[in-house]
Each structure stands twice: as C-alpha cells, then as structure tokens.
Amino acid sequence: MEPALAVSNLNVEILGENGAFPVVSEMSFSVNPGQTICIVGESGCGKSMTALSLLRLLPESARVASGSIKIHGEEFLAMDQRKMEDFRGDKIAMIFQEPLTALNPVLTIGEQISESVRQHRNAGKREAFARAVKCLELVQMPDPERRARQYPHELSGGMRQRAMIALALACEPKIIIADEPTTALDVTVQAQILGLISDLQKRLGMAQILITHDLGVVAETADRVIVMYAGRRVEECSVYELFDNPLHPYTVGLMGAVPHRGEAAASPRRLADIPGTVPALWDLSKGCAFAPRCPGASSRCFEERPPFTEKKPGHFAACWEHDHA
C-alpha cells in the first residue's frame, strides 16, 4: 500500500542572528491510511516544527533545509504556491493546539468552515454553509445549526475544539495533523475529544499524525510512536513495544515520570525525573544530545552521535547501548 504521507530525511532550520541552526534533523517516517503515528517529546524538541513543516506553514524565521514530504506519492515541497494551496485543507489538514486563538474572532464558526469548502469544492455560499453544519454534526456539536451562526467566543473550550476539528475535516482530507489537540482543554473534555478524533479517523480512513507530550494520549491513540529529543528521533516502534520494552534511556526516563494506577499502594516511590535540562539547539555537542542527562552514558556517547538503526524488527533507536542487542 502506498503511504498517505511519507517524510524522508527532513531537516528544518531556524535562521538566527548567528546563522542557521537545525531544529529538526533527519526526520523520516511514513503513515498509511487509517494509521495513527504519534510524535512525542518535551517542549522544544522540534515536534511542532515538524508538524508545521508538513503543511509548509513554518514561521518566517524557519525553513526546510532539505528533505522530502510526499503526499500520496506527490512531492509537496516541490509544488508551486497554487498547487500547494490546493493541497492544504483538502488533502492534508491540521488541528491546532489552542482553538481560541486559532479561530478568527470576527467570523462565525460556520463562515470559517464553509470558507474551506468553498475554496476546494467550488461550492456556493448556501451549499458550503450546509456542509459546515454537517461537519459540526459529525463532530457531535450540540445544536449545530445554531452554533454555526455563533462566534468563537460564544463557545466553550471543548466546543471550540470540536469546531476546529470540523474545520479540519470539512473537505475530508486524507491526512490529518493534530498538534497537541487537547492540551488547552479540561481533563474531562480531553478524553472526549481524543475519542472523537480517533473515531472519525477510523471511519474516514485518514492517516493521522498526532503531536503530543502526553504518554497517556499516546497509549490511547497511537499505532506507531516516534520519540523525539533535541530535534532528532531517538526511538521509533509500535505503541505496544514502546510501553513494554522501551530501549532508549530517554524513553525509559519519560515512562518513569508517569504515575501508574495502583502503584502507590503496592510499593510507594517518588516519581522519577530526568536530571538536567534539554540542551539548547544552537549549542549541540557532536555526541548524543541526551548524553549529559543519561544515567548510562559512556565516553563514546559524548564523542560520537549514535545512528538511528533498527535494533529489533520494527524497533528503531539511536543509542550505543543497544547495539549488540
């Protein structure tokens, strides 16, 4: 099967005052229709930059230095402005993190959704609005007809995110990118929204790239997982393998920092933390970026960057430790 989205060797850099420095390096992955891939990492690890580059929406200070993004086999990075705009919102769409700021405050929800339909489907005003109401219904917006005529500030946070999802789904894209779609929401609403996205994704057969820092979200939604650290992949495997058998010490550290239910009663422990902080991206050493914080780092880790290789069938990691495994 041809993957819906294939990213290979993507490098993104930020143009700083002292020249360019990489924020995403050698990123590669592919997603099949109906599949969900999660990109996990701390803030500043390059996951949002990866997401934005997939839509060619990087801020002016950043740019794709090299690499390839293929959407259904077509090279997205090589497309001219027109064609790229035709793809955006139609073939590939994005759910943003903070629906309050990501929606235009002076246009109604319905106007904002139907705008996308009119752009890509050549629909009339009324037809597009009807489609917008349908989309709102699809995301289980209560009273969609009325909500479509309201402005973002008149909706609750959860409803705004539903509207955001409806907006992304308006033209039935084959690929959906969700950048921390539940971070801005109440915990009680988070599960609903995640469930909704997964459900729609399965039903519409979309490929999904979910960006998150929350391992709980990963466990619930992902098929495959990519763990990023300092702009690079450090581990990639299926979601079961990740939780059963994490290889990279950073992943192990992340797991240790998550509380488990019932654990406290059996054997109380402090939640583990990872000592140190994420290194500055403009100041990376030639070795493994995680080495200064790694409990098992050897001198080699500081000297040479470990390659990202397959340690077990379907399980990749960038760590010298597991080379013989």
Place this chain on the structure above:
Amino acid sequence: MIAYIARRLLLLIPMALGMVVVTFGLLLLIPGDPASVLLGQEASPDAINNLRNTLGLNDPWYIRLGVYFMHLLQGDMGRSIFQNQAVSEIIVGRLGATIELAIVALIFACLIGITLGVIAATRQGSLIDTISMVFAQLGVSMPVYWLGLLLMLLFAVTLGWLPAIGRGTPLLQATAAALTGQPHVLLDSFAHILLPALALAANSAAIISRLVRASMLEVLREDFVRTAYAKGLRRQRVIIRHAFRNALLPVLSVIGLRFGALLGGAVLTETIFAWPGLGQLTITAISQRDLPLIQGIVLTFAIIFALVNLVVDLLYAAVDPRIRLG
C-alpha cells in the same frame, strides 16, 4: 442598542455645559475687547463703555454666564456682535462647507492611509514599505499650512491644473446636477475641494498608515492567520478577509479621533484656501473677540466630535462581535 444610543445622547448635555463653561473661562482670560474692536482705535473711552453696557459686557461674569445658559436652554446661541445676525444662522450657513471638507479629507486619509499601511505590512522590509513609511514620516511632520501652500504653488500656480482658492457648488448639489446632465458642475466642485482636502488629509493619512501597518503586522502573526493558510486559502484572501478585518479594530477608534483633528485642522486649511466654512469663521471671530460667535462655534465643534465618536463606537460593535454595547 437604542437604550445605549439614548444614554450616550443624554451624556451630551453635561458635556456641552462643561464645554460652555471652559470656553467662557478662556475667553475671560484672553485680553481684548469686542467693543474697542468694533468702534476702532479713535473711539473715546466713554463711547466704548457705553457700548460695553449695551452688550452686557460690564456685568459680572456669573450673570453673563447665567444669561448665556438661559438663552442656550431655549435654543438661542445669541447674536453675533459684528455681523448682527443670530449665531445659529451664521453657523448653519457655514457648517456644510466644513463638514464637506472634513468628510472628503477623512475619506482621503482612510484610503491613502489604509492602502499604504496594508501594502507596507504585507511587504515588510521591502522598498515599497520604506517609501510609504518615509511618506508617513513626512506627513506627520509637515504642518498643514506649509503643505497647503506647497500644494497650491505646484498644482495651482505652476501647473495651473486646479483652482487655488474658493469652493465650487456644494458636493451634494453638484452630484444632483451631475445626475441631471451637468457633470461639469461636479467636476468643478471636485477640482476645488481636491487641494484643501489633500492638505488636510496628509497628517491623518500618515498617522493611519503607520497604525494600520503596525496593527497588520501584529495580526499577521496571529494563530488564526496560520489557520486560514492551513485551510488552503489564497494569500490575498487571508490578508483581506482574515487579517485586515481584525487589524481594523484598533484603527477604527483612531479614525474617529482623527475626525476631531480634521475639524481643528480645517481652521488653518480653510484660511489658506479661502474655503467658506466654520474654520475661517473661527479665525475671524477670535480676532474680533466676537464672544457669542466663538462660544457657538466651539460648542458646535464639540457636539459634532461627540457624535462622531458615538458613530465610531457603534461601528466598533458592528465590526467586532465580541463587543456588546451596554
């Protein structure tokens, strides 16, 4: 909404009273005496004193203020000392010309300012951005009487394209004439208003363009602009429909304030271009110390300004759905 408008209109009353008191106080403080202006330098002190008695100028200030208020409450702004005509009649006869000039200037200021601001913002750092900001700097720094004279020199004296002074047929009547087959009347009116309106608009256009540029630059960085691009919308549509509408909000209130500035600027512009409006009348009234006339003009300007601000607030609510008037 209607309750809101009614409340705002009621608030005009205390504002107008305050305005009258302040103007009255200022006029007490400035030297000069209408009676001596009226009678000329040769007049005897007795004659001046007699005239002052007739005009009521020898009464104590609180009686004069009280009498003025009493008349004002009956809708009477008094009589001009020099023109021997009711102040309200004089003002009504001149008001149209000033409002016409201010509105045309405001339209120029908005058209020029918004266009330059949007272009500069969407091409930040380009040559066109630099040029329009240099223009804005010039516009802010050049006083209206200087720019007015330059324009007059170039377009009226040197090139001879446009009339230097005076007013054509009022625009409303001229439009009516044009509709009944006399387009040259309208053209003549335009030719007359072009220079004074441009001179008057320059300062406001400059301020508006800088504001629009800053506001656009800020809005273009907003998340919802990125969302609009993510939908696949064309750049032009994103800029006009998504960015511009939001960028307009802070600009709108300033445009209202600029209208006040335009009325003030009209005083100088009208004098330079011999535009028969209230501004020109103001200068005459002040130099003659025609107290009732000055009072009337200031009061009129204040009420117009307050009404314009009310309109701006209503527009604000129309553009931004988050604003509820109440």
